[in-house]
Amino acid sequence: MKQYLIVLLMSMMSFTSCKAQNLSVMTYNIRLDIASDGENAWAKRKDFFSSQVQFYSPDILGVQEARTNQMQDLKDALTDYKAIGIGRDGGDKGEHSSIFYNTKKLKVENTDTFWLSETPTKFSKGWDAAYPRICTYGLFTILKTKQKVWIFNTHLDNIGAKARSQGMQLILKKINEVNTQNFPVILTGDFNVDPDDVLLAELKQRMIDSKDIAKIKFGPQATFNDFKYNEPATRRIDYIMLSKPNKFEVEKYGVLTSAIDSKYPSDHFPVLVELKLK
Template sequence: MSTLRVMTFNIRGAYHDDGVNRWEQRAGLNVETILRHTPDLIGFQELQHGNLEVYQKRLTEYAYALGPRAFNEEPHEYNAIFWKPSRLTMLAQGGFWLSETPEEYSSSWNAGCVRVAHWESFHLLDANIKLLHINTHLDHASEQARVEGARLILQRLPLLCHEQEPVILTGDFNCEPASPPYSLFLEGGFVDTYQSADNKHSNTFHDFGRITPVTGDLVEKNTMRIDWILQRDRKNIFTPSSCTIIHDARLPLYPSDHYPLITDFIVRPRG
């Protein structure tokens, strides 16, 4: 029996004017949060070069791949995947744009900006199994773009892995559970690990403390639990043992305007 700890984390790009929570002020806390929780596999959203420069110096036990860029001009933005080579070997990687022309830099369906999906195929060394990790960020402005983006990810799955291969899907989905994209993923065989761990509803986006944790009560604007770790696992190899929203902060500093989410899996290979 093995374990795997997976994190999804929208880190808020390095080039925003966020006052006291600008990247230069919160970068140390951001890295401390990641290192304290020691994930084996991370799906980052909104990673920009300024974030990457810090991670290259501080997250030295991780390998990484950036995937397709979400902006064609500086500052480029990526749905990067980081992993521990001591636990995982990367076998293949790729990505596609969430649009009607997914092989080229593009957007569709009234999306507010260009969106991408980044995938990595891994060998989990101590369990001797293969898994697929997809990391994405659905559109914030257009429900049609979120729905069609979810459909495209599901349509691409047969091209990326065998039906019986475990799939872990991380991301900022910019919509709540029970939304149309969420329902599409569940209809496609995915399970919400936060629900599997019997958690109560809570928010993951907090806008640097303007939205209270745990209850999701409003302070300035509406939000939902929009960051998810989903899994599709036909052979029941990965069992979520816990799924936690991480509320690390050192007020008035936060690691990001989103709380990271961590799922711990128990891995039981089956013949």
């Protein structure tokens, strides 16, 4: 009888531990491929960029500003990953706010991309935005535990304050619309606002800034470096947000500032969090 109880207890402990699933998530504005970047052009940094992602091997990677050729370069390099999302000009055209996911750990159940505008189902530019803006999302299943989590990834406008505000409201509306079973939600992206902006204050009424609840924090406050290695970065504009009520433990939050020969792999630093689903 005693031996039976020990075996039963060990089985229960094993089941409990397997249900506490870790998930690493990265958001990364990769800087579009543009010749005027000169020494910082994509062709000169793509190998560094890819190797950095491979080294940290996030389970989820939300990218911003990825043009079609950059998406292909990343797909070629990240062989354990697949990607969801379309370009902001429709199909493969224009910059992507796509989501890469590790196929050894996750599978995608459904996905879509919508425009941050008054007509979100078709190519369009909204409100006072300088450019068309999109949000890509997917419902993912963690293979080991069968837990499900929604991932949303976006890039808010760099000029239009109304476009940023209305775009975020549209994202929150979409989350409410699709998340009928109240699964955990992770929102990644370049929001183009600092933490003291009213957009963040309003968003934090609905979601949690992963940095605020992280047990371990690493790296600088700022996430935008503008390729200026010899000047301190000052702006934090890239975020990983979590749904309320909180269903995550944030084990680690980091802003990663790797450089080679005084060159960064992008004009943004990647933000990486290690989460545990409760």
